[in-house]
Amino acid sequence: MKKNKVLFFALLLFLFLASSQLARTEQQPKLKIITTIYPLTELVQNITGDRGEVFQLIPTGAEVHNFQLRPSDVAQLRQADLLVAVGPALEPWLPKIETALGRKIKQKIYFFDELKKVGFPGLVEQDPHLWLDLKADDLLVKAVVNQLAELDPKGRLYYSERGQKLRAKISNLDREFQEQLANCRSNIFIVAGHQAFGYLARRYHLQLVSLVGANPESRPGLKKIQEIIELIKKEQVKAIFYESSVTPYYARAIAQETGIELYPLSTGVHLRPEEIKNKIGFLQLMKQNLETLKKALGCSGRKDRQ
Amino acid sequence: MNAQDEVIRVKEVSFYYHSIPALENINLSITRGDFLAIIGPNGSGKTTLLKLMVGLLKPASGQIFLFGQEIEKFRDWHRIGYIQQKAINFDPHFPISVEEVITCSLNSNPKVRNKFKSKQKKRIIESLALVDLENLLDRPINALSGGQQQRVFIARALVTEPEILLLDEPTTGVDLKAQEEFYDLLGRLNKEFRLTIVLVTHDFGIVNRHVNKVACLNQRLVYHGQHEEFCSSSVVQEFLKGGHHLVSHRH
Amino acid sequence: MTELLTSGIFLRALLAGLFLALACGLLGVFLVLRKEAMIGHGLAHVAFSGLALGFILNFMPLAISLVVCLLGAILILEIREHGSLYGDTALGIISSAGLALGILLVSLKRGFGVELMSFLFGDILAISSGEVWFSGVLALVVVILLKINYQALIFMTFDRETALVSGVRVKRLERMLVLLTAMTVVLGLKLVGILLVTALLVIPASASLQVAQSFKKTLLISTLFSFVSIISGIFLSYWLDTPAAAMIVFVALLLFVGALISKKKKLIF
Ligand SMILES: Nc1ncnc2c1ncn2[C@@H]1O[C@H](COP(=O)(O)OP(=O)(O)OP(=O)(O)O)[C@@H](O)[C@H]1O
Numbered sequence: 001m002k003k004n005k006v007l008f009f010a011l012l013l014f015l016f017l018a019s020s021q022l023a024r025t026e027q028q029p030k031l032k033i034i035t036t037i038y039p040l041t042e043l044v045q046n047i048t049g050d051r052g053e054v055f056q057l058i059p060t061g062a063e064v065h066n067f068q069l070r071p072s073d074v075a076q077l078r079q080a081d082l083l084v085a086v087g088p089a090l091e092p093w094l095p096k097i098e099t100a101l102g103r104k105i106k107q108k109i110y111f112f113d114e115l116k117k118v119g120f121p122g123l124v125e126q127d128p129h130l131w132l133d134l135k136a137d138d139l140l141v142k143a144v145v146n147q148l149a150e151l152d153p154k155g156r157l158y159y160s161e162r163g164q165k166l167r168a169k170i171s172n173l174d175r176e177f178q179e180q181l182a183n184c185r186s187n188i189f190i191v192a193g194h195q196a197f198g199y200l201a202r203r204y205h206l207q208l209v210s211l212v213g214a215n216p217e218s219r220p221g222l223k224k225i226q227e228i229i230e231l232i233k234k235e236q237v238k239a240i241f242y243e244s245s246v247t248p249y250y251a252r253a254i255a256q257e258t259g260i261e262l263y264p265l266s267t268g269v270h271l272r273p274e275e276i277k278n279k280i281g282f283l284q285l286m287k288q289n290l291e292t293l294k295k296a297l298g299c300s301g302r303k304d305r306q
Numbered sequence: 307m308n309a310q311d312e313v314i315r316v317k318e319v320s321f322y323y324h325s326i327p328a329l330e331n332i333n334l335s336i337t338r339g340d341f342l343a344i345i346g347p348n349g350s351g352k353t354t355l356l357k358l359m360v361g362l363l364k365p366a367s368g369q370i371f372l373f374g375q376e377i378e379k380f381r382d383w384h385r386i387g388y389i390q391q392k393a394i395n396f397d398p399h400f401p402i403s404v405e406e407v408i409t410c411s412l413n414s415n416p417k418v419r420n421k422f423k424s425k426q427k428k429r430i431i432e433s434l435a436l437v438d439l440e441n442l443l444d445r446p447i448n449a450l451s452g453g454q455q456q457r458v459f460i461a462r463a464l465v466t467e468p469e470i471l472l473l474d475e476p477t478t479g480v481d482l483k484a485q486e487e488f489y490d491l492l493g494r495l496n497k498e499f500r501l502t503i504v505l506v507t508h509d510f511g512i513v514n515r516h517v518n519k520v521a522c523l524n525q526r527l528v529y530h531g532q533h534e535e536f537c538s539s540s541v542v543q544e545f546l547k548g549g550h551h552l553v554s555h556r557h
Numbered sequence: 558m559t560e561l562l563t564s565g566i567f568l569r570a571l572l573a574g575l576f577l578a579l580a581c582g583l584l585g586v587f588l589v590l591r592k593e594a595m596i597g598h599g600l601a602h603v604a605f606s607g608l609a610l611g612f613i614l615n616f617m618p619l620a621i622s623l624v625v626c627l628l629g630a631i632l633i634l635e636i637r638e639h640g641s642l643y644g645d646t647a648l649g650i651i652s653s654a655g656l657a658l659g660i661l662l663v664s665l666k667r668g669f670g671v672e673l674m675s676f677l678f679g680d681i682l683a684i685s686s687g688e689v690w691f692s693g694v695l696a697l698v699v700v701i702l703l704k705i706n707y708q709a710l711i712f713m714t715f716d717r718e719t720a721l722v723s724g725v726r727v728k729r730l731e732r733m734l735v736l737l738t739a740m741t742v743v744l745g746l747k748l749v750g751i752l753l754v755t756a757l758l759v760i761p762a763s764a765s766l767q768v769a770q771s772f773k774k775t776l777l778i779s780t781l782f783s784f785v786s787i788i789s790g791i792f793l794s795y796w797l798d799t800p801a802a803a804m805i806v807f808v809a810l811l812l813f814v815g816a817l818i819s820k821k822k823k824l825i826f
């Protein structure tokens with residue numbers, strides 16, 4: 001009888017421990033991932049699904065280069081399991097944040113470093129706009145999936161499945177870009193803004209002419225503006241692009257000289273208020289960019305040729 | 307006395323700087339042709355009284371009349387010439403020629419501007435001639451000596467043909483000889499043009515022979531009267547005993 | 558070169574720049590002599606908060622900035638008059654208030670950082686015909702008001718107390734100067750940016766003060782220096798392919814150094 005009692009209590013204890021163990025796995029805190037800009041947020045969120053919580057450090061639309069931390073940001077950073085950022089060309093202030101925190105952030109993925117590791121062609125140290133290259137996005141997704149699986153081994157399958165799906169979407173879109181931007185009336189791709197579309201232009205064989213360099217704050221010189229005007233006249237270019245989030249002062253001024261038409265492109269970083277409201281996804285923005293480019297450059301696409 | 311001839315009347319005027327009294331119950335009358343010296347120790351309220359008379363300060367109580375008119379309603383400021391204490395302590399880098407200093411005064415008021423409309427230049431040279439500076443028209447003012455600068459300010463005050471000139475210690479920082487010339491000039495203006503003059507000074511001795519009225523100030527008006535009576539007055543003897551050095555030894 | 562001279566962008570920049578230079582060159586002399594050189598700087602900060610407000614309301618940021626800047630200017634005068642403060646303390650208070658408000662507004666919305674950046678350096682090479690007109694009207698208003706009140710302004714700048722006694726409406730004119738400066742600052746914001754508008758208000762005037770012997774010549778030389786800065790700044794921007802606003806200020810600085818040397822050599826006018 002005594003034996004039975006012991007057994008009973010042992011069973012009870014086992015059940016209790018087991019259930020508490022079970023409860024703990026269920027309530028396991030979600031992975032906390034910090035990203036810096038919207039495209040990264042979007043991609044990472046697509047992978048983590050419900051298993052992770054993504055916090056974007058720089059609010060969509062705020063200036064990236066001179067970003068300043070709020071106290072609540074520091075609190076977020078303290079709890080972070082993983083940081084996903086582009087690299088020092090975009091977030092030169094990140095090392096300072098670690099000093100401010102007083103410790104290193106546990107795990108970090110720098111977009112630029114990931115690409116460098118695999119010898120990604122055409123990398124430019126000063127140009128941080130890697131996310132506008134869909135092939136690069138693909139590599140980032142791969143890296144994030146691996147890192148998440150390491151941090152949360154139970155979710156390995158979950159992450160890799162979602163990663164696969166996302167990568168399929170990305171490569172589909174990439175193929176659409178390849179196909180639809182073939183056969184354009186002109187492949188001169190003039191951007192009256194900073195050099196954000198370098199990787200994109202290279203991937204789809206567009207001849208990019210930007211008004212200013214990679215820094216959105218710098219102002220163009222008069223010479224550059226005149227050169228672009230002359231190029232437009234000489235090559236009879238029909239379209240000039242601007243970043244959709246800012247007022248296109250320069251594009252308008254050039255249009256007034258040449259009668260060229262204005263087209264907005266999104267960098268995915270600074271969204272328009274209505275885009276923020278509609279929670280438009282990064283890949284959707286890229287799709288919009290494709291439509292705009294196609295229309296503006298007068299591309300008939302590969303399929304039409306057949 | 308003809309009311310017409312009363313240039314300034316100060317009636318029961320008191321003034322406070324942040325509730326600290328500077329002047330109490332001042333009564334004073336200035337008649338056309340007067341050469342009044344206001345004397346008193348440092349901080350006795352001489353500058354304050356002058357500023358009240360030209361409207362830079364508003365009395366806490368009492369009234370001031372200019373040419374028989376309440377000061378609040380008075381608009382003919384060209385009839386009054388004012389030279390402030392430390393007038394020559396202006397910004398030494400200020401780029402302004404002698405002519406410009408005087409021209410701006412001549413145009414400060416539509417009435418004078420119209421009065422001299424076509425003969426501005428002539429009037430400017432006239433007023434400079436009064437102080438013997440007519441050939442320094444184009445000189446920047448900071449390239450003049452302190453005494454010359456002082457005379458330019460006299461010319462500026464005179465160019466509008468004022469009827470009264472109020473000067474607040476005009477000769478600080480000017481050498482003795484220049485001072486004497488300067489007061490001779492004031493005496494001449496007073497006699498020849500019947501210009502009324504109110505002069506705040508520390509050095510009574512040097513103006514002694516030009517002045518016909520004296521006011522001794524020390525927060526209150528200690529003495530106000532004819533010049534001849536001044537020196538013998540017992541009030542002034544009291545005043546002097548206070549250690550204040552009013553009368554210069556040279557004369 | 559001929560293409561440049563017929564280019565609308567170049568001509569608009571030049572024209573608006575010259576108008577701005579005229580306003581700045583003239584007003585600057587009064588501000589510097591009244592030891593209010595930093596008022597442009599302070600008002601630029603106030604205008605900045607106006608821009609931020611405009612972006613938040615999503616409604617004509619430049620116009621809102623103008624209104625806020627005018628209000629700020631009046632506030633500076635009121636505080637100065639009633640606060641019994643030293644020198645440019647009122648200016649310091651208002652400009653910090655403006656900056657703090659601007660930063661607060663920016664962080665509230667955190668969505669227009671890039672747009673606001675555009676006003677750090679201005680966009681003289683991308684202005685519309687409307688903005689050229691605005692500059693022209695502003696310059697005209699400045700010239701006319703300064704011309705009408707020319708003698709009174711000299712008087713009160715040189716000797717405020719005596720001017721008051723002579724019946725010059727000093728307070729009204731001071732208000733006028735500050736309000737004109739506020740308008741000029743907002744225009745300057747659009748053309749050369751927050752950082753450089755102070756430079757245009759201060760440097761040509763200070764340079765001119767080194768060599769001029771009379772008030773009239775100071776105004777003329779200051780305006781001349783302003784003009785030269787704008788014109789050669791824009792041409793240098795073309796030849797060296799550098800931002801126009803920076804070149805304009807650079808030329809102004811060179812002129813200032815030149816004026817200092819010229820003063821040393823007793824080459825004065
Ligand atoms: N702006 C001011 N604020 C406060 N108190 C003042 C001010 N100006 C003068 N006072 C005070 O008022 C009193 C009278 O000053 P006021 O300048 O009239 O004297 P003053 O007779 O002209 O002296 P001085 O011979 O030194 O020129 C002094 O006690 C002075 O300290």
Ligand SMILES: [Mg+2]
Nearest residue numbers: 352353354391
């Ligand atoms: Mg005094």
